[in-house]
Amino acid sequence: MQTQSNLLAHSSMFSAVQQTSSGSSGKKKLIYDQDHRGPLSTDTVATLMLLQAGNIDLLGICTVTCDMWAKQETAYALRLLEIMGRPEVPVHMGAQEPLLNTKAEAQMRYQMFGSRTLGNEGYLGCFAKDGGSRDEVTPLPPPYGRFAQIKAQPEPAADFIIRTIRAHPNEVTVYCGGPMTNLALAAMLAPDIVPITREVIFMGGSMHRSTSSVNVYFDAEAAKIGFRAGWPKLTLVTADLAEEVHMQDDGKVDYIVNHAHAPIADLFRNFEQKPQRANPQRRSFRMPDEMMAAHVIDPTVFSGFDEMYIDIVTHNDGHYGDTSFWDGNWNDIGKGTDLAGQNNPSIKAGRVQLLKGIDKNRFRELFIDLMTRPINVSKI
Amino acid sequence: MTATRREFIRTVGAAIASSQIPPQSAPIDASSAATAALAKPTVAAPLSDGRRKVIYDQDNYGPFGTDILGTLMMLQADNIDLLGITLVTGDDWMKQEMAFTLRLLEMMHRTDVPVYPGAEFPMLNTKEEWRLRQQLYGGHRLDPWMGAFHRTSGGPDDVKPLPAPYGRFANIKPQTDHAARFIIKTVRENPGQVTIYAGGPLTNLALAIALAPDIVPLVPEVVFMGTGFHVFTNAFNVFFDPEAARKVLRAPWPKFTIVTVDLSEEIHEGDELTAGRKMIEEIAARAQSPIADLFQKYAVEPLRQDPNQRLFRMADEMIAAQIIDPSVFTKSAQMYVDICSTPGPRYGDSMFWPQNWQDLPDAGKAPVSPEDRRVFVDSGQFYLGPPPAAGLVNVLLEVNHDRFKKLFVDLMTKPVHQA
Numbered sequence: 001m002q003t004q005s006n007l008l009a010h011s012s013m014f015s016a017v018q019q020t021s022s023g024s025s026g027k028k029k030l031i032y033d034q035d036h037r038g039p040l041s042t043d044t045v046a047t048l049m050l051l052q053a054g055n056i057d058l059l060g061i062c063t064v065t066c067d068m069w070a071k072q073e074t075a076y077a078l079r080l081l082e083i084m085g086r087p088e089v090p091v092h093m094g095a096q097e098p099l100l101n102t103k104a105e106a107q108m109r110y111q112m113f114g115s116r117t118l119g120n121e122g123y124l125g126c127f128a129k130d131g132g133s134r135d136e137v138t139p140l141p142p143p144y145g146r147f148a149q150i151k152a153q154p155e156p157a158a159d160f161i162i163r164t165i166r167a168h169p170n171e172v173t174v175y176c177g178g179p180m181t182n183l184a185l186a187a188m189l190a191p192d193i194v195p196i197t198r199e200v201i202f203m204g205g206s207m208h209r210s211t212s213s214v215n216v217y218f219d220a221e222a223a224k225i226g227f228r229a230g231w232p233k234l235t236l237v238t239a240d241l242a243e244e245v246h247m248q249d250d251g252k253v254d255y256i257v258n259h260a261h262a263p264i265a266d267l268f269r270n271f272e273q274k275p276q277r278a279n280p281q282r283r284s285f286r287m288p289d290e291m292m293a294a295h296v297i298d299p300t301v302f303s304g305f306d307e308m309y310i311d312i313v314t315h316n317d318g319h320y321g322d323t324s325f326w327d328g329n330w331n332d333i334g335k336g337t338d339l340a341g342q343n344n345p346s347i348k349a350g351r352v353q354l355l356k357g358i359d360k361n362r363f364r365e366l367f368i369d370l371m372t373r374p375i376n377v378s379k380i
Numbered sequence: 381m382t383a384t385r386r387e388f389i390r391t392v393g394a395a396i397a398s399s400q401i402p403p404q405s406a407p408i409d410a411s412s413a414a415t416a417a418l419a420k421p422t423v424a425a426p427l428s429d430g431r432r433k434v435i436y437d438q439d440n441y442g443p444f445g446t447d448i449l450g451t452l453m454m455l456q457a458d459n460i461d462l463l464g465i466t467l468v469t470g471d472d473w474m475k476q477e478m479a480f481t482l483r484l485l486e487m488m489h490r491t492d493v494p495v496y497p498g499a500e501f502p503m504l505n506t507k508e509e510w511r512l513r514q515q516l517y518g519g520h521r522l523d524p525w526m527g528a529f530h531r532t533s534g535g536p537d538d539v540k541p542l543p544a545p546y547g548r549f550a551n552i553k554p555q556t557d558h559a560a561r562f563i564i565k566t567v568r569e570n571p572g573q574v575t576i577y578a579g580g581p582l583t584n585l586a587l588a589i590a591l592a593p594d595i596v597p598l599v600p601e602v603v604f605m606g607t608g609f610h611v612f613t614n615a616f617n618v619f620f621d622p623e624a625a626r627k628v629l630r631a632p633w634p635k636f637t638i639v640t641v642d643l644s645e646e647i648h649e650g651d652e653l654t655a656g657r658k659m660i661e662e663i664a665a666r667a668q669s670p671i672a673d674l675f676q677k678y679a680v681e682p683l684r685q686d687p688n689q690r691l692f693r694m695a696d697e698m699i700a701a702q703i704i705d706p707s708v709f710t711k712s713a714q715m716y717v718d719i720c721s722t723p724g725p726r727y728g729d730s731m732f733w734p735q736n737w738q739d740l741p742d743a744g745k746a747p748v749s750p751e752d753r754r755v756f757v758d759s760g761q762f763y764l765g766p767p768p769a770a771g772l773v774n775v776l777l778e779v780n781h782d783r784f785k786k787l788f789v790d791l792m793t794k795p796v797h798q799a
Contacts, residue, residue: 095590096593097590097593099503099586099590099623099627100623100626100627100721102768102769104768104769105767105768105769108768156591156592158591159561159591181590185587185590185591188499188501188503188583188587189558189560189561189587189591190558191500191501221503221504221623221721224504225503225504314504314623314721314722314723315722315723315724316720316721316722317722347506347508347509347512348506348508348509
């Protein structure tokens with residue numbers, strides 16, 4: 001078994017050889033950018049969905065610090081690919097820190113202004129007091145068992161995103177399940193990729209539950225850059241939508257434990273079923289990243305979307321990372337009255353599509369089908 | 381063959397759009413290399429041939445000004461190994477700066493120096509929001525310069541023809557690599573050896589360290605012009621891209637040297653070298669072409685038409701002096717610095733704290749009495765230190781005027797360097 005120290009000292013997580021993605025026909029080309037929290041979380045479950053879906057060409061997995069530090073996430077992502085029999089998917093480690101936000105400031109803002117209200121929106125990811133440090137990589141529990149033999153690519157996530165989108169103009173969807181740090185860096189380094197990206201799908205922002213969510217307030221500057229960039233299509237799963245379905249609802253967990261193949265069954269047994277049985281009061285997490293994956297795999301699970309404008313507050317105070325929304329048709333509101341034209345968005349607001357109308361039965365069917373079908377092992 | 385304006389724009393645009401990512405020899409997390417470099421002394425070690433390796437990051441505003449003069453000084457100095465020029469939007473849009481820079485290198489016979497296109501926009505700041513902030517909170521009375529965001533400056537792709545003595549667009553082309561990637565690659569290949577001259581907004585440097593934080597301990601010194609104490613606290617290179625400045629100034633560089641507005645305000649281009657003889661007259665009379673032509677047309681003649689002006693302060697020239705001959709500066713202090721990036725009236729302000737704030741409640745102006753120390757520090761009632769993430773920088777506080785002027789005039793009037 002590899003030890004933590006030699007994993008870091010020799011940078012053995014990183015290989016020198018560039019892998020190429022396997023060819024595909026008619027599949028949706030996807031870059032999967034994620035704050036990949038292990039051993040099992042909404043991040044990891046979405047990864048499983050995309051690995052299991054037959055219609056996705058997974059060009060690469062990028063990691064970014066938020067739920068965990070990027071090195072720890074990268075260790076989980078690499079080993080997950082091994083135990084899922086998909087070692088050919090390249091992993092690119094991304095930003096290890098937000099553009100500007102720091103742990104010390106995040107903690108002090110909470111002391112001074114209070115945490116974000118409602119539910120667990122006070123969550124700070126790895127900036128929590130016991131969130132560990134940037135270079136600390138702890139061992140992986142079963143069924144991971146050990147660190148991966150496969151290595152991360154030497155190319156940073158932002159460079160991988162730029163290179164891949166340029167190689168496949170108008171074909172690549174970017175799934176952004178963590179803070180937008182990697183995507184913002186890519187858009188700043190290479191603004192030419194913005195108009196040739198097919199779609200960006202992001203999880204974050206909230207209109208009702210709270211004024212923000214962790215993927216935004218962990219790196220508010222990156223979110224502001226990412227939302228304002230002008231992507232041809234920017235789709236949003238808000239915390240409000242994600243809250244509609246939780247993992248434990250409708251007996252999904254027991255069904256998957258009983259019907260899925262290893263290692264998916266083991267993951268759900270160890271990290272959902274056991275904690276649930278030990279603590280029946282436990283409310284499992286909502287399913288934000290699973291909804292993003294569902295939108296990528298089968299967009300008809302959602303009945304439609306609301307066109308909105310969005311912008312982000314970057315003031316270094318209690319509003320850091322707040323999300324502002326305006327109606328996409330603001331100019332029509334109050335038309336013909338003296339209220340017309342007064343609901344304008346901010347001068348640089350970005351345009352987004354907020355997914356809505358989840359068909360819960362179809363979402364459940366899709367999810368269970370993906371988790372319980374035979375493991376989609378690579379053919380190479 | 382003379383390049384036309386349209387050809388130039390097409391060439392630069394194509395170079396930027398086709399910017400290829402080079403294969404990287406170093407892993408993203410070069411922690412072992414970083415540790416090895418940290419163990420060495422972090423003072424910029426001159427090469428065996430006595431020259432200092434420099435990356436020159438600049439918002440090169442033409443035809444003439446503090447940016448161009450900083451460039452000329454670096455080109456003329458014998459002890460500088462100029463590894464590359466990286467450009468960033470600031471005083472002008474990046475593509476226009478590129479046009480001036482490439483042609484200047486041709487005129488100076490230094491086409492061996494590669495030029496890299498950098499950030500065309502600040503990280504978050506926008507022209508429209510800047511104007512609205514000025515209207516909402518009031519304008520910058522002491523330094524109304526808006527650079528590329530000025531009302532009359534056009535757009536990022538608007539490249540205007542170059543006036544004499546530039547005369548036409550250059551035949552040489554920019555590199556295809558992005559400035560930030562060039563910085564990363566060069567620093568990793570020369571650990572502990574590459575000094576970075578930062579004469580514009582810090583956007584390129586912020587992108588470089590966001591992509592590759594491992595390069596920070598490998599840079600022996602960054603020299604930056606920006607921030608201020610007294611004249612004004614929000615200097616152009618900071619308030620054009622406050623987020624980038626905040627990120628870069630907070631990084632743990634072995635040595636980050638700052639030329640403040642206050643220091644650069646001490647010497648202006650129109651000042652006298654000796655009684656009755658101005659620096660610019662001396663240079664226009666004694667320098668070779670094209671330096672003499674530039675000074676005659678853009679300094680001597682404007683001053684003749686309006687003798688009351690003092691011309692611009694020598695901001696970037698002081699960065700060049702710190703790299704070429706740091707003994708020109710006779711006093712400096714380690715201080716903590718941080719930048720306000722809240723987009724309000726103080727967007728881009730710089731704040732300083734003395735390094736030894738625990739010993740000096742009044743910022744070092746007078747010795748501290750035991751009673752003051754008890755009240756201000758030991759009691760814990762008063763916190764006088766920096767915020768948690770503030771950077772520790774080396775602030776230049778005193779310049780020897782005669783030696784600085786002599787260095788500047790000597791560099792401008794010596795024979796034009798041949799590659």
